Amino acid sequence: MRQDPDRHTLLAYFPSRAQAERAKRALEGEGFQELQIDRVSRYGTESASILTNPLTGNFTSLANLTLGSQDAGEDEGVLMAADPAASGLAENVGVREKGYLLTIVTGQERVERARVIAEREGGEV
Template sequence: MKVEEGEQALLAYFSSSNSAHEAVLALRRAGFRTAQLDRVGRFGVRFNDRYNNPLANQANTITGLTLYSADINPQVKTDTRALLGADPSVSGVGLTNYGVAGNEGFLVTVVVPQQRVEEANKIITQYGGRL
């Protein structure tokens, strides 16, 4: 993603992937061509993209549910899995604004002309984003 002269990059955080995805679609419908959604976290691991739903028997690990890390091979990366499992968010004793999954783990980045920053900001906040 490249920001040209006269443009600005806006970074917005969302607590829900659905809201973030809807915001990206709305931004694109408004004519903002460069808008993308990413999942963010505090650990240097590759996060899985699949949906971990314990009610549908689709959750393999507790860290997969809380830190989106179910794709870490349990036989190869046992040290990584142990460290992730020790995170306070996994135990359910997350601290206020600690960054547990579902807090604000989704990032929407959009490049906008400077004269349309307020318009993009309005769309983002309409879908629950925080700049």
């Protein structure tokens, strides 16, 4: 696959979908058109497609409940639950996952403006 040499791709990672959506709207407001939000994870399993209520739902592990992952098996669930992000203390130890990826494709002349907007909305570019 070849990309036009004038086209650049920026990847901005956000801790919440709401922040990624705000950045996308801000970019659209300034005329950016090639934008896409995806859910990414550092874990090898797929993310849960629905949220589970811990009081009424049936969840398979702590990792499923706190990390939103669908465990491939019992062993994986145990290992994932040992992750600091599953304890609820992740924000204090600096391992909060930035699991929402906003992809921005733009021309060279607008790369810096796209970066400024994404970072202003809480993204890491």
